[in-house]
Amino acid sequence: MNGGIGRMRLIGAVFVLLSAAIVYQMVRIQNSEHSRQLVEMFAKTYNQQVRVIIPERGNIYDRWGNLLAGNKEVYEVGIAPQQVINPETVARDLAAVLEVDYYDTLRKAESYRKEGNERYEVIKDFVPAEKIRMLEEKVNAYEQAEKPKKGPAPSLVGVFWRPHLIRSYPENELAANVLGFYNYLDRWTGRGMLGLEEQYNNLLAGNKQQVILPMNPTEIQEIPEIPPGASLITSLDRDIQAAMERIIDQAVEANGAESGTLVVMDPKTGEILAMATTPHFNPNEYWRYGEVFPLGSYFNRAISQLYEPGSVFKVLTMAAAIDAGAVQPETPFVDVGAIEVGGIWIYNWDRGAWGPQDMVGCMQHSLNVCLAWVAQELGPTQFYKYLQDFGIGRYTGIDLAGEQVYPLSLPGDTNWYPVNLGTNSFGQGVAVTPIQMITAIAAMANDGKMMAPHVVKAYIQDGVQYAVNPRVIRQVVKPDTARTITDMLAASLENEASNALVEGYRIAGKTGTAEIPGPGGYTSMTNASFVGWGPVDDPRFIVYVWLEKPTSSPWGSVVAAPVFSQAVEELVVLMKIPPDEVRQQLASP
CATH class of the missing domain: 3.40.710.10 (DD-peptidase/beta-lactamase superfamily)
Known part of the structure; x- marks a missing residue:
């Protein structure tokens, strides 16, 4: 009887060790350099990418519901080279509206014709909504204009913009030393820094989700919806x-x-x-942090100095x-x-x-x-x-x-x-x-x-x-x-x-x-x-x-x-x- 119990314990111990070894290998493989190279090769070969879907970051309010920290919609603008009809129009208009380099944009717009490049090319990120409205007006104008007798018609076909959110502080400096900031320019690994944004980062951020999506936004059928992060109601007035x-x-x-x-x-x-x-x-200009707080000074003297x-x-x-x-x-x-x-x-x-x-x-x-x-x-x-x-x-x-x-x-x-x-x-x-x-x-x-x-x-x-x-x-x-x-x-x-x-x-x-x-x-x-x-x-x-x-x-x-x-x-x-x-x-x- 005792021998049977001993064998069962031994078998159980073996299974526990095997399970631990499997989990260890999974973690090691997922975080290895070889794994990263495979993901990059997959993206290059199949024109797809492993995308982290980031939920909407939670808002921060004062005690009466006034918004102190929220999110604002901006856009990523890019080109699908194989769909571009008029590279010159694309380069000229994007350079004028987005203030990007004309020749670099033209090279990307012509890359399918000259190089057979089918990869989606990002031209500029964090583009404000008013710039997108200007592009939309140009698209409408080109669609309504008569076709020229010779040469290609002006066209922004092949140019795409897709929205995403950035952190926004509508009251600007108000309570900034309490709020902290979110380094939103880092779209994929950004996090809260200092104050409430850091203290409650995990709660505000919600849970990310990893998916495989085409690099060309025109091929994306559906992006999974995930719940937003939690919002905070502060005691501040x-x-x-x-x-x-x-x-x-x-x-x-x-x-x-x-x-x-x-x-x-x-x-x-x-x-x-x-x-x-x-x-x-x-905090809307968090990259100026070092100009305001030189090395050795404190962000919030009330709690730090x-x-x-x-x-x-x-x-x-x-x-x-x-x-x-x-x-x-x-x-x-x-x-x-x-x-x-x-x-x-x-x-x-x-x-x-x-x-x-x-x-x-x-x-x-x-x-x-x-x-x-x-x-x-x-x-x-x-x-x-x-x-x-x-x-x-x-x-x-x-x-x-x-x-x-x-x-x-x-x-x-x-x-x-x-x-x-x-x-x-x-x-x-x-x-x-x-x-x-x-x-x-x-x-x-x-x-x-x-x-x-x-x-x-x-x-x-x-x-x-x-x-x-x-x-x-x-x-x-x-x-x-x-x-x-x-x-x-x-x-x-x-x-x-x-x-x-x-x-x-x-x-x-x-x-x-x-x-x-x-x-x-x-x-x-x-x-x-x-x-x-x-x-x-x-x-x-x-x-x-x-x-x-x-x-x-x-x-x-x-x-x-x-x-x-x-x-x-x-x-x-x-x-x-x-x-x-x-x-x-x-x-x-």
Whole structure:
């Protein structure tokens, strides 16, 4: 009995090995050089070709159905030499309309008569529809004209055009840094590059199909129809995106900044409503990519460029300390202008001493010394545990290709020193991206729940729409902590009459000014930023502003805070958010 089972297992193993060998041989043969040569010989001998039928690429829409990326019909124009009646007309008209070489076209048009060539010859690809209409008008004119008394009649017989699709971005530069691009000039192996086009390439592209077709399009009887790729509905709002791009462009120019980034998120869902970065890029002309983004620069700074954030990071430090019970808003602190951490002295941004403060005052005046003390009260174990929970040093997982991350140095690492506890508390010595910062701080506007940031709201496949549901990453702080931080930051803006305030709306927020490290230490250039959310009683948005190396002023309160205010003034209109007083009256019984 046992011997029979053993033989059956042996036979089964032999069959498995044989099947694997057959599959291996099939793959090897299909991808071998000999196989490629056979396909080429088949095409030359039988005037046929192995054609990959590419399905229509899926569209990309904003949240309201406005088309951001779609497809446009263009044409391939070619000649069937054996059908050409008047080579001179063919060469003359194609050269004039398509702007191709007359003599090369004439040679191809005469190739059947002179060489017996029956192969279909492509003259030009990616021809716009208006050019085809011009050719059609000539065809109609020749058909209606009287035949000449001598010589061949003008004729475009033997000229054919067949349509195909290219990627099209009807809004040109709008949201290009989010969309990415599709290298459509490569008709057979093109793929999505960067942004959504790369992240969702397989879904957008659909499934290709390989068939054998005559090279002469006049001999093609039927091309198989295959389903299109899936379409994406994004969380972007076209009007908000356009407004934010305009605002950040103006801010970069007005402040002489090297670049600008402005991100708007719904803190309750993690949906990105707008993501505006500079410089801009037109994906319809994707081959100019290198002119706009030289080697070493980033396509989308919001997710790819790492930088030291400065004082906006204090929101996380204070939230962690309050959540752990290390301090409370009313906790007193006497600022003497300096504090020693790990044997190194830390100073305030103005090198001044601010005297008696509470935690609201520490945040309002953005006191480095106070926040370093707060981090010490919290202790390194808890401090870095909270930072990890906030996602510092970790990918947010946003659904865009190209996200970068820098590891967070932790106690025990070779590159961590005791002074890091102090400097990290106010955003120095730690590298983040804007998407990491807005994702972490958005938890303050969402009762302590940190949501996964995402750009795709739904996708449509085979006529069915599938929703992408919001996802909670984790509860990083308690709801009471989040509301306390919100109230503290709203009060600090009001107490200092901040440039970030918006009339009629109570806003919470924090400035950031960070020196930029260089090879020999910190330079005089800064990163100026501001993060804010509102309305504080029912947050509908959180906005992150970052201006890189502004020359008008180094301070986030001067440079970035007014940009935030401008952004919110537009947002409340576009999002139809009434002023606080009106909303509260409507809500009251």
